[in-house]
Structures are given as C-alpha cells and as structure tokens.
Amino acid sequence: ATNDLQGVCMFSIVHLCSWSRLRQEDFPPRIVEHPSDLIVSKGEPATLNCKAEGRPAPTVEWYKDGERVETDRDNPRSHRMLLPSGSLFFLRIVHGRRSKPDDGSYVCVARNYLGQAVSHNASLEVAILRDDFRQNPVDVMVAVGEPAVLECQPPRGHPEPTISWRKDxxxxxxxxxxxxxxxxxxxxxNTRKSDAGKYICVGTNMVGERESEVAELTVLERPTFVKRPSSVVVLAEETVQFHCVVQGDPVPTVRWRKDDSDLPKGRFEILEDHTLTVRQVTSQDEGSYTCVVENMVGKSEASATLTVHSQYNPDPHMKWGPTLPLSLSYLHCNSIHQYSM
Incomplete structure (x- = not known):
C-alpha cells in the first residue's frame, strides 16, 4: 500500500509539473494587425482587418460605437461575417434610415483566459455624392483675347468631389x-475663336460622377479689315470705286462717311459687298472717304482720299498757223498726251 501511494504521488507530481510548464508557455492576446479607416460606397463590400496572437488562441469580437457587432456567428442572415483571421467582412455596406447603418467607429477585442487586447479605433464612412450641383455654370460671352471664367460648385459628397471639365x-x-x-x-x-463651345462641369468621387448643366462659351471677334480702301487720283467724269472688306463676329455693319460727315444722298452708290462707287466724279467729290465698321464688341475705321483732275479741253478759238514749227507742234501734242496719262 505504501508503494502504491508513492507511485500515485510521483505520477501526480510529474503531471502537475508538465501542466505547469505548458501553462507557463501561454500568453495574453496582442493585436498584430490593427484595422484601418475605410470610406466605402453604399452597397459595396468592405473588410475591416484585425489579427491577434495569444496562447491559447484568442477569440475576437467587434464593437461599433461601444456596442457589440452582430455577425453571422450570431445570426446566419447577417450581412457581417467574422472571418477566421478575426477580420470583419461586410457583404454590402448598409446605409440609410430604414436599417441600422454600418458607418461608425470600430474596434476589435481579442480575449483569452489571460486577458484581452483592444485594437486602435477605425472609422468606416459611407461615400456619398448628391445629384444637384451647388452652382451650375452659366453662358459666357467674351471677345477674342479677353479672359473667360466659368464657375461651378459640385454636388455635396464624401469624399469631397474633384472637378474636371468637358468641352463639346x-x-x-x-x-x-x-x-x-x-x-x-x-x-x-487670351481666348481664341477655337475656345467657343459647350462646356460641362464634372464632379467625381468614388461613388461615381455627376454632370452639370451645359454652359456655352461664345467668343466674339472685333471687326478687322481684310481689304482697306485705297486712295486714288482720277480725271473728272471718270468712275471711282473704294473697296472695304471686313470680318468679325457678329458680322459687322459697314457705313461710309465723307470728310467726317454722312454721304450726301443720291450721289453715291454702295454695292452689296460694301464697295462705294462714285460715277462721273467732279472736283466737288474730292476729299476723304472713311469706311466705318462696327459690331457689339468693337469699332474700326479706314480712310482713303479722292483727288480729281480736270480733263484737258483745247481752246476751240485757238488758230494753228501753217508757219508753226513742226517740232513745237509735236512737243505741244506730246505734253497733252503725257498729261492725259
């Protein structure tokens, strides 16, 4: 009996020592991977990572805003799944008034019999992008060379939407x-004609993009001369034309002036291409003629002068004697010819 008792004692001591050695190898949980902040679109899947070590292996639970999170281990119909690693997986992010939203502040807690470890806080935010622009761009009209500014404020959203623009x-x-x-x-x-077109402001974040109303940029062009009128010298009774070819947007109006006054009515003809025609000119037609072009963004002028010389009319009473030297007669006719040229 004594020997049996000694054997039991020896077995108990060895077993106790072995159990104590195993228990000494256990250690409390520690978090080796903390969850990170997330911004996720409504209805999209998401994962909050958490990994813990300990002996024995710790159990992991999640808390949102101080309340324990229900997962598929509590309710098989839950859209939140607790993965073997300890991470929390969302089949889809729920956000709205009808159900308890998923956005909030999360921590994971790892426990074993030696204690517990709590992760850092991680926020889960639901991305949104409203439909209505806070400010839509409006039509703008400028002249070539001037600056143009189109303003836009995108819809409210989280994250804050970035802005880009589209033209045509x-x-x-x-x-x-x-x-x-x-x-x-x-x-x-320094706008150009090529900048004219239809512009749209685009607000974008991870939810998607929204387009503003269309705004039209109109680039007008001040009047410029393609062909200016040129000064002329003519003989009386001849016909004179002054040309004036212009371009601009909108199409400029064209009118003529003489010596800073309106043209006398009935004396002059203006053709469809704005050419000014003066027929059978006289010395009274001499002067400065100005082509005035104008549209809503500018005005320009170009002038030319008309000089009229009288025709050479020989005196009908002049007598030509037979004794007039041939050389003098030739020179006299030649001078008339040169004047006519």
Whole structure:
C-alpha cells in the first residue's frame, strides 16, 4: 500500500509539473494587425482587418460605437461575417434610415483566459455624392483675347468631389498653359475663336460622377479689315470705286462717311459687298472717304482720299498757223498726251 501511494504521488507530481510548464508557455492576446479607416460606397463590400496572437488562441469580437457587432456567428442572415483571421467582412455596406447603418467607429477585442487586447479605433464612412450641383455654370460671352471664367460648385459628397471639365463632349486638356482649373473655376486667358463651345462641369468621387448643366462659351471677334480702301487720283467724269472688306463676329455693319460727315444722298452708290462707287466724279467729290465698321464688341475705321483732275479741253478759238514749227507742234501734242496719262 505504501508503494502504491508513492507511485500515485510521483505520477501526480510529474503531471502537475508538465501542466505547469505548458501553462507557463501561454500568453495574453496582442493585436498584430490593427484595422484601418475605410470610406466605402453604399452597397459595396468592405473588410475591416484585425489579427491577434495569444496562447491559447484568442477569440475576437467587434464593437461599433461601444456596442457589440452582430455577425453571422450570431445570426446566419447577417450581412457581417467574422472571418477566421478575426477580420470583419461586410457583404454590402448598409446605409440609410430604414436599417441600422454600418458607418461608425470600430474596434476589435481579442480575449483569452489571460486577458484581452483592444485594437486602435477605425472609422468606416459611407461615400456619398448628391445629384444637384451647388452652382451650375452659366453662358459666357467674351471677345477674342479677353479672359473667360466659368464657375461651378459640385454636388455635396464624401469624399469631397474633384472637378474636371468637358468641352463639346471631350475632356478638356488643362495642359494648355492658357487654361487653369481652381476651386471649381475654369479660367481661360487670351481666348481664341477655337475656345467657343459647350462646356460641362464634372464632379467625381468614388461613388461615381455627376454632370452639370451645359454652359456655352461664345467668343466674339472685333471687326478687322481684310481689304482697306485705297486712295486714288482720277480725271473728272471718270468712275471711282473704294473697296472695304471686313470680318468679325457678329458680322459687322459697314457705313461710309465723307470728310467726317454722312454721304450726301443720291450721289453715291454702295454695292452689296460694301464697295462705294462714285460715277462721273467732279472736283466737288474730292476729299476723304472713311469706311466705318462696327459690331457689339468693337469699332474700326479706314480712310482713303479722292483727288480729281480736270480733263484737258483745247481752246476751240485757238488758230494753228501753217508757219508753226513742226517740232513745237509735236512737243505741244506730246505734253497733252503725257498729261492725259
């Protein structure tokens, strides 16, 4: 009996020592991977990572805003799944008034019999992008060379939407040094005719994009002369034309003035191409003629002078004697010829 008792004692001591050695190898949980902040679109899947170590292996639970999170281990119909690693997986992000939203502040808690470890806080935010622009761009009208500014404020959203612009359906190339996009404003310096078109402001975040109403940029052109009137010298009774060819947007009006006054009525003819015609000119027609062109963005003028010489009429009473030297007669006729030229 004594020997049996000694054997039991020896077995108990060895077993106790072995159990104590195993228990000494256990350690409390520690978090080796903390969850990170997330911004997720409504209805999209998401994962909050958490990984813990410990011996024995710790159990992991999640808390949102201080309340324990229900997962598929509590309710098989839950859209939240607790993964073997300890991470929390959302089949879809729920956000709205009808159901308890998923956005909030999360922590994971790892436990074993030696204690517990709590992760850092991680926020889960639901991305949104409203439909209505806070400010839609409006039509703008400028002249060539002037700056143009189109303003836009995108819909409210989280994250804050970025802004880009499209012209005539194509993305605007903001690498052009004349183009600057800042705080929703599209600024174009030294505008050109090619800048005219239909512009749309686009607000974008991870939810998607929204397009503003269409705004039209109209680039007008001041009147410029393609062909200016030229000064002329003519003989009386001849016909004179002064040409004036212009361009501009909108199409400029064209009118003529003589010596800073309106043309006398009935004396002059203006053709469809704005050419001024003066028939059977006299010395009274001499003077300065000015082509005045004008549209809503500018006005220009170009002038030319008309000089009229009288025709040479020989005196009908002049007598030509037979004794007039031939050389003198030749020179006299030649001088008349040169004057007529």
């Amino acid at each position: 359906g194509a993305n605007l190339d903001d690498r052009d040094e004349r183009i600057t996009i800042r705080s929703g404003k599209l600024m174009i310096t």
